[in-house]
Amino acid sequence: MSSSAFRGTSDYIASPDLQAAVNVAVSLERPLLVRGEPGTGKTLLAEAVAESLGMRLITWPVKSTTRAQDGLYVYDTVQRLYDSQFGEGDPADVAKYIRLGQLGEAFAAPERVVLVIDEVDKADLEFPNDLLWELDRMSFHIPETGETVSARQRPVVIITSNAEKELPDAFLRRCVFHYIAFPDPAQMEQIVRVHHPDVQEKLLRQAMEGFYLLRELDGLQKRPSTSELVDWVQALAVGGIDPDTIVDELPFMGVVLKKQADLDIARRHMAIRARRAAMQQDR
Amino acid sequence: MFEGLFTALRDEGVPVALDEWLMLHEALERDLHESTLSGFYLMSRAVLVKDEAHYDGFDIAFARYFSGLEPAGDAVDDRVWKWLEENPHFLHISEDQRRRLDEMRDQLELDELLEKLKEKLEKQEEEHHGGSEHIGTGGTSPFGHSGYHPGGIRIGGQGRWKTAIQTAGERRWRDLRTDHEIGTRDFGVALRRLRQLSTRLDGPATELDVDDTIRQTADHAGQLRLAFRRPRRNSVRVLLMLDVGGSMDEHILLLDRLFSAMHQASHFRDLQVRFFHNCVYDRVYTEPSLHPRRSENTLHLLAQLDPDYKLVMVGDACMAPTELLVPGGAIDYQYMNEEPGAQWLERLEEHFSHAAWLNPHPKRWWETIHGAYTLSIVRSIFPMFELSVDGLDQAVRYLMVRR
Incomplete structure (x- = not known):
C-alpha cells in the first residue's frame, strides 16, 4: 500500500484491524462506520486519521435534534425577512442567506479533508437514510440558488456510533465497518x-x-x-x-x-x- | 473470485449483498490486502460485515472457506492436531532472520499458500518441529504454530507474532452474536395501530410557520411578525416488558410479531425492552435468555425512567398463586424475593402514568383458564387487553388518554 496509509499516530494506537479498515475506506472513498462502547476512542480516531494523513478535520457532532439538512446547508429565511423589512443587507441576493453545513463545507473544500459525523445514532432514525444520496454522490443541490455543491475531492468520511440504535441496511451497505473492541x-x-x-x-x-x-x-x-x-x-x-x-x-x-x-x-x-x-x- | 466465501458467509447468516461483494473486488483490484491472507481477512471483514454480531459468523465462514482451520475438521485431521499439540517447540529467532522472513512476506500468493497447505496435508506423514517447510511448531514454515512466518496459516496453538491469519479460528467475537433475534418483519397491522401513539403535544416550537407568519404580518400592517410551530415529532417513550417464561412458549409467534412491530415503529422517542419470568421481582432481565448476569435492579430501572414512559406488560399472567402473593415464591427456586410479586407489579403500575397489560390468551378464556386466579389478581392491578389487533388497538387508545 502507498506510504500515505494510516498506521496510527504517536498518541493514538490503532490495532491492525482498525488500520486495515481505515485504509480500505480511504482508498475506496467509502464512509467508514466505527462502532464501539463509549470511551473507546471513536472520536479520537478521526483526529488521528486527519493528523496522520495531513488533512484538515471537519467535525459534525450529531444531536437528537440534528437533521440531515443541517449538514448540507441552512437557508436563513428569518434573517432575510428581517433584512427585507428593515432594508438592511442585500435581501435580493439569496446566496447571502445560504450557509453551508459541515458536509457542505467538506464538499466545497479545495483540498481533501476528513469529515467526522460523530454519534450518528443520536439523531432520528431517518437521519442516515436522508444522507444516503449525498454521501454516495458527494454532491447536493441548493434549490434556492439553483447551485449544485459537488465535492472537488471526495472527503474521507468517518461516522461514529454507539450502537444504541440499529442503522438502516441501505446505509450500512455503503459503508466500510469497524467495531472497536474493548482493549485487552x-x-x-x-x-x-x-x-x-x-x-x-x-x-x-x-x-x-x-x-x-x-x-x-x-x-x-x-x-x-x-x-x-x-x-x-x-x-x-x-x-x-x-x-x-x-x-x-x-x-x-x-x-x-x-x-x-x-x-x-x-x-x-x-x-x-x-x-x-x-x-x-x-x- | 472467492465466490465460495460469499456462499459460506450467506450460509452463516451474514447478510452480504452484491454491493458489498463488488466493493470487495474493487478493494482486491487495488491490492488493499497487500497480497497477504491476513490483509485479506481484515479487508474483507471491514467491507463485508456491518455488525459486530456477525464477526463470529464471518470468522467461521472465513475459516471454513480457507479450510485447514478448526471448523474444517476433515482437512486438518487428528493426525495433524496431534503433531501440533505434542511437544510444541517455541521458536527463537534473531532480528536478522526475522527481517529476511518479513521480506518474503509478499512472495507467496494467497492461492499458492492454500494450495501448498493442501499438498502438505496430503503428503506430510509425520511431525515436524522447528523446520521451515512442513506443518509443525516453532519453525518458519507458513503452517503450524509457535513459529514465525509472516502471512502464514496458524493451526492451533497460541498466536505469538500475530502475523498469521490466526484470528479466524479463535472466534473471539463469539459473545457478540445475536442469533436469538426475535422478529419477523410483517406485522403491519400492529404497526399501523401503534402509529396512533404519535403525538405533537410537547417539544419546543422551532419550525417557522409560514402561513401564520403571513397572517400575522398582514394583521400588523406589513410589519414582520414571525410565527413558529412545533415540528412534528413524536414524544412517546415506551417500556416494553415481556414474559418469556415457560408457559409463554406457545405464544412465541405472536410475541415475535409484536416485538418486531414495536421495533419497526421507529417513531418512538425511546423504546426500552426488558424480560421477566411470570412476574417481575427486584431484578429484571435485559435479554430473553433470563441469565442473571444479564439482569438489572428493578428499582434502578424505575429511577432511570421518567413516569411518562408508557409501560406495556406482555404476559399470560397465569402462574402459581405463591408467585404473586408470597415472599420467596418466585418460580426460579434459587431466587429469593423478599416482597411478593403482586407488590412489585403494583409498584410498576404506580410509577408510570400510563400502563397496560397485554395477554396473549383470548379474552373469553380469562375467567376459566388454568391460572385464572392469578390472572384476575393481575387484572386488578393492570388494565388488561388481549394481544390481538383489536386488543392492541384498545390498549393503545387507553395509553394515549390524558391523565
Whole structure:
C-alpha cells in the first residue's frame, strides 16, 4: 500500500484491524462506520486519521435534534425577512442567506479533508437514510440558488456510533465497518503509557487492577472505559496516592464511575470486601 | 473470485449483498490486502460485515472457506492436531532472520499458500518441529504454530507474532452474536395501530410557520411578525416488558410479531425492552435468555425512567398463586424475593402514568383458564387487553388518554 496509509499516530494506537479498515475506506472513498462502547476512542480516531494523513478535520457532532439538512446547508429565511423589512443587507441576493453545513463545507473544500459525523445514532432514525444520496454522490443541490455543491475531492468520511440504535441496511451497505473492541489489558497498558509516558510502574499495575475490578461489577449503568482509566491514572499520579492502597481503597472513584447509582454499587462492593477481610483477620 | 466465501458467509447468516461483494473486488483490484491472507481477512471483514454480531459468523465462514482451520475438521485431521499439540517447540529467532522472513512476506500468493497447505496435508506423514517447510511448531514454515512466518496459516496453538491469519479460528467475537433475534418483519397491522401513539403535544416550537407568519404580518400592517410551530415529532417513550417464561412458549409467534412491530415503529422517542419470568421481582432481565448476569435492579430501572414512559406488560399472567402473593415464591427456586410479586407489579403500575397489560390468551378464556386466579389478581392491578389487533388497538387508545 502507498506510504500515505494510516498506521496510527504517536498518541493514538490503532490495532491492525482498525488500520486495515481505515485504509480500505480511504482508498475506496467509502464512509467508514466505527462502532464501539463509549470511551473507546471513536472520536479520537478521526483526529488521528486527519493528523496522520495531513488533512484538515471537519467535525459534525450529531444531536437528537440534528437533521440531515443541517449538514448540507441552512437557508436563513428569518434573517432575510428581517433584512427585507428593515432594508438592511442585500435581501435580493439569496446566496447571502445560504450557509453551508459541515458536509457542505467538506464538499466545497479545495483540498481533501476528513469529515467526522460523530454519534450518528443520536439523531432520528431517518437521519442516515436522508444522507444516503449525498454521501454516495458527494454532491447536493441548493434549490434556492439553483447551485449544485459537488465535492472537488471526495472527503474521507468517518461516522461514529454507539450502537444504541440499529442503522438502516441501505446505509450500512455503503459503508466500510469497524467495531472497536474493548482493549485487552495488554493493549490498555500500551494506551495508558502513550498518555502518561512517565507513569510509575507500580501505580499503573495497581490502577489497572482496580479499574478492571470496577469494570466487572454487576449492574453498572455505564461501564468505565479507556478514557476513564486514563483520567484516573492522571488523578492518582497527581494526588500522590500510595500505589499499595489503590486496589483496597479505590481513591478518586468518581473519576472512573460517573453515575451515582454506579458509585453506590462500588461502595457496597467495597464494604463487602472490607467485611470479608476483617473476618479473615479474626480467624 | 472467492465466490465460495460469499456462499459460506450467506450460509452463516451474514447478510452480504452484491454491493458489498463488488466493493470487495474493487478493494482486491487495488491490492488493499497487500497480497497477504491476513490483509485479506481484515479487508474483507471491514467491507463485508456491518455488525459486530456477525464477526463470529464471518470468522467461521472465513475459516471454513480457507479450510485447514478448526471448523474444517476433515482437512486438518487428528493426525495433524496431534503433531501440533505434542511437544510444541517455541521458536527463537534473531532480528536478522526475522527481517529476511518479513521480506518474503509478499512472495507467496494467497492461492499458492492454500494450495501448498493442501499438498502438505496430503503428503506430510509425520511431525515436524522447528523446520521451515512442513506443518509443525516453532519453525518458519507458513503452517503450524509457535513459529514465525509472516502471512502464514496458524493451526492451533497460541498466536505469538500475530502475523498469521490466526484470528479466524479463535472466534473471539463469539459473545457478540445475536442469533436469538426475535422478529419477523410483517406485522403491519400492529404497526399501523401503534402509529396512533404519535403525538405533537410537547417539544419546543422551532419550525417557522409560514402561513401564520403571513397572517400575522398582514394583521400588523406589513410589519414582520414571525410565527413558529412545533415540528412534528413524536414524544412517546415506551417500556416494553415481556414474559418469556415457560408457559409463554406457545405464544412465541405472536410475541415475535409484536416485538418486531414495536421495533419497526421507529417513531418512538425511546423504546426500552426488558424480560421477566411470570412476574417481575427486584431484578429484571435485559435479554430473553433470563441469565442473571444479564439482569438489572428493578428499582434502578424505575429511577432511570421518567413516569411518562408508557409501560406495556406482555404476559399470560397465569402462574402459581405463591408467585404473586408470597415472599420467596418466585418460580426460579434459587431466587429469593423478599416482597411478593403482586407488590412489585403494583409498584410498576404506580410509577408510570400510563400502563397496560397485554395477554396473549383470548379474552373469553380469562375467567376459566388454568391460572385464572392469578390472572384476575393481575387484572386488578393492570388494565388488561388481549394481544390481538383489536386488543392492541384498545390498549393503545387507553395509553394515549390524558391523565
